Amino acid sequence: xxxxxxxxxxxxxxxxxxxxxxxxxxxxxxxxxxxxxxxxxxxxxxxxxxxxxxxxxxxxxxxxxxxxxxxxxxxxxxxxxxxxxxxxxxxxxxxxxxxxxxxxxxxxxxxxxxxxxxxxxxxxxxxxxxxxxxxxxxxxxxxxxxxxxxxxxxxxxxxxxxxxxxxxxxxxxxxxxxxxxxxxxxxxxxxxxxxxxxxxxxxxxxxxxxxxxxxxxxxxxxxxxxxxxxxxxxxxxxxxxxxxxxxxxxxxxxxxxxxxxxxxxxxxxxxxxxxxxxxxxxxxxxxxxxxxxxxxxxxxxxxxxxxxxxxxxxxxxxxxxxxxxxxxxxxxxxxxxxxxxxxxxxxxxxxxxxxxxxxxxxxxxxxxxxxxxxxxxxxxxxxxxxxxxxxxxxxxxxxxxxxxxxxxxxxxxxxxxxxxxxxxxxxxxxxxxxxxxxxxxxxxxxxxxxxxxxxxxxxxxxxxxxxxxxxxxxxxxxxxxxxxxxxxxx
Numbered sequence: 001x002x003x004x005x006x007x008x009x010x011x012x013x014x015x016x017x018x019x020x021x022x023x024x025x026x027x028x029x030x031x032x033x034x035x036x037x038x039x040x041x042x043x044x045x046x047x048x049x050x051x052x053x054x055x056x057x058x059x060x061x062x063x064x065x066x067x068x069x070x071x072x073x074x075x076x077x078x079x080x081x082x083x084x085x086x087x088x089x090x091x092x093x094x095x096x097x098x099x100x101x102x103x104x105x106x107x108x109x110x111x112x113x114x115x116x117x118x119x120x121x122x123x124x125x126x127x128x129x130x131x132x133x134x135x136x137x138x139x140x141x142x143x144x145x146x147x148x149x150x151x152x153x154x155x156x157x158x159x160x161x162x163x164x165x166x167x168x169x170x171x172x173x174x175x176x177x178x179x180x181x182x183x184x185x186x187x188x189x190x191x192x193x194x195x196x197x198x199x200x201x202x203x204x205x206x207x208x209x210x211x212x213x214x215x216x217x218x219x220x221x222x223x224x225x226x227x228x229x230x231x232x233x234x235x236x237x238x239x240x241x242x243x244x245x246x247x248x249x250x251x252x253x254x255x256x257x258x259x260x261x262x263x264x265x266x267x268x269x270x271x272x273x274x275x276x277x278x279x280x281x282x283x284x285x286x287x288x289x290x291x292x293x294x295x296x297x298x299x300x301x302x303x304x305x306x307x308x309x310x311x312x313x314x315x316x317x318x319x320x321x322x323x324x325x326x327x328x329x330x331x332x333x334x335x336x337x338x339x340x341x342x343x344x345x346x347x348x349x350x351x352x353x354x355x356x357x358x359x360x361x362x363x364x365x366x367x368x369x370x371x372x373x374x375x376x377x378x379x380x381x382x383x384x385x386x387x388x389x390x391x392x393x394x395x396x397x398x399x400x401x402x403x404x405x406x407x408x409x410x411x412x413x414x415x416x417x418x419x420x421x422x423x424x425x426x427x428x429x430x431x432x433x434x435x436x437x438x439x440x441x442x443x444x445x446x447x448x449x450x451x452x453x454x455x456x457x458x459x460x461x462x463x464x465x466x467x468x469x470x471x472x473x474x475x476x477x478x479x480x481x482x483x484x485x486x487x488x489x490x
Contacts, residue, residue, distance in 0.1 A: 027060075028094075028095075028108060029061065029091050029095035032057045032061055032091055058089070058091065061094045064094050070100060070101060070340070071097055073288065073324075074288075081341055082340060099378035100326055100378050100379070102433070103327060103378055103379035104273060104379075105167060106126065106166060107445060107447075109445060110448045111450075113127075114128075114433075114434070114445050116436050116443050118383075118436045118461070119438050119461075120172040120439045121439065121458075121461050122135030122137070122170065122438075122461050123441070123443055123461050124168050124170045125154060125478065126167075126168055128164070130480065131156065131157045131165050132155060132156055133151055133154065133157055134151045134461060135150065135460055136149070136150055136461065137149055139173045139188050139189035140187050140189070140203040140204055141188035142157070143157045143188075143205070143206055146203075152463075153460070153464075153465060154478045154479070160209070161179055163179040163180045163183065165177045165178065165179055166178055166179065171224060172439075174188030174189050174190070175187055177207060178219060178221055182216075182217025182219070183210075183213070184210045184218050184221060187205065187207045188203065190202060191203075192227070192241050193255060194223070194240060194241035195208070196230075196257075196259050197210065197258070212240075213238065216232055217232060219231055219232065219233050220274060222275050222276035222281075223276055224241070224277060224278060224280075225278040225279060226279075227242050227279075229283075230259055231271060235269075236261055237262045237274060239256065239262055242255055245279045245280065246294050246309055246310035247280055247295065248260070248281075248294075249262040249311055250262065251264060251311040252310060264311045268314075269286055269287060269289075271283045271285060273328065275329055276330055277300055278332050279294050279295035280293065280294030280330065281293050282330055284328060287324070288318070288325050288326065288339075289314050289319060289325070290302070290315045290325050291314055291315070292309065293309040293312045293313060295308055296309060298362070299347060299362055299365075300348045301315075302315040302347050302348075302364075303364075303365070304364040304365050318337075318366060323343075324340040325338065326338055327380060329380045331385075333349035333351065333354070334348030334349050334354050334385075336381070337380065338377055338379070338380045342376035342377045342391075342392070343373065343377070344377050345367060345369065346363060346366070347364065347366045348362065348363065350362045350363060351401075352386075352417045353400050353418055353420070354386055354387055354399070355369075356372075356387060356400075356419075356420055357369070357371075357419075358371075358419050359419065360417075360419075372389060372421055375391040376391060377391050377392075378390055381435050381436060382437075384401070385400050385403065386398065386400030386401050386407055386437060387399055387400050388437060390432055390434070394430070394447065395427075395428065396408075396424045396432050396435055397421040399419065401415075401416075401417055402414055402417070403415070403440050403456075405470065406438075406442050406455030407455075408454045408473055409424070426472045426473050427452065430448070430450065431448075433447045439456075441454070441456050441457065441462055442454055444473070451463075451477075453470060453474060454471065455470065456468075457470060462474070462476060463478070464476070
């Protein structure tokens with residue numbers, strides 16, 4: 001009986017069982033690093049892995065990397081390049097992969113899963129199973145009903161569904177939400193049919209289910225100026241809204257009041273990420289190719305010319321150089337992309353230094369941002385004449401137009417230009433997990449679940465009632481509701 005009650009120490013467990021514990025579930029690279037630092041068992045190398053790996057944790061990190069969708073999609077030569085870029089440490093490779101995956105989705109923080117996104121004059125926040133908003137409710141973009149004009153603090157949005165929101169996108173005057181069920185809800189200005197509810201040319205003041213996508217589970221949305229992109233779980237893209245420049249990708253200029261599948265993307269492979277600019281669209285395939293379509297103004301399509309593209313066209317410079325793109329962000333007049341080695345590329349209009357090359361020269365095709373070559377970047381974010389790059393140690397670089405202080409450099413004027421990437425010293429005390437920027441304001445989430453905002457606050461888009469603006473990052477406190485609000489949309 002005494003033997004049955006004796007506790008078993010970790011050191012006594014079989015090696016394969018310890019490894020199974022480390023690789024099962026959803027452990028992060030930070031979790032593995034913590035285990036390695038606090039327990040001797042995880043630091044030692046066992047005879048079953050004597051040469052290839054230095055410890056149990058490194059073995060577990062390698063196995064977790066090997067099953068990660070981004071890593072699996074890479075050609076074998078790219079694995080070695082990434083491994084070398086990460087100092088030949090699998091934990092760092094895993095941290096890179098997990099950070100990239102979360103950067104355009106929900107990020108895991110000490111306070112729960114979160115996603116934050118900045119619209120034109122508003123901000124949307126997903127925090128675990130609840131969604132919050134602040135700022136201007138122009139055209140019903142906050143989903144708070146027709147009687148609310150502005151939310152001066154983060155207020156909860158109610159949905160006619162018990163399924164939690166897993167992804168959100170905010171544009172100028174409309175918003176889209178993806179539920180865990182795969183359903184999509186939209187609200188805001190629908191005069192351009194961008195909300196996908198058919199010939200309803202009025203504002204949608206409460207989140208409404210996109211009926212046309214019933215039975216088509218989605219995982220991501222991207223809202224442009226007057227159109228919307230939907231990415232399904234199977235890797236297909238649907239679009240709706242204004243199509244003046246071909247931004248819907250259907251080979252014509254016809255507007256679409258309800259989502260229609262982009263047939264020209266079906267045959268090129270599974271799409272893994274989408275991004276919507278003002279009047280152009282971007283889609284990344286599983287093999288790292290970038291396709292662009294819509295307005296060619298400002299060279300945002302990356303083809304070296306300013307012609308409109310009515311259907312998806314591959315950006316050849318990436319293909320020629322064997323560059324595997326994993327994420328892309330569409331700004332108003334420029335684009336920024338991230339590749340599988342953590343390198344950053346920019347193209348489009350160079351005004352105010354938004355491309356980060358130290359000048360204001362337009363780049364007609366993607367160009368490597370050499371000033372960040374020594375950093376392992378994990379998220380890129382572009383909007384109105386400014387760009388942010390998040391690197392794997394949690395630091396943020398910003399460049400472009402200060403615009404009401406929305407770059408976060410308190411020592412620079414509100415209309416200054418930052419021509420090259422510069423680290424935001426005001427955020428150095430925090431590990432940033434996600435960043436999003438709107439027209440004149442920027443918001444970030446830390447790994448502890450704290451939220452900071454800077455820039456214009458004239459419409460309370462930073463969630464502060466008394467401040468007109470913040471020249472440096474200022475914490476935003478969210479008063480969370482005790483229970484979820486579930487009610488029928490109006």
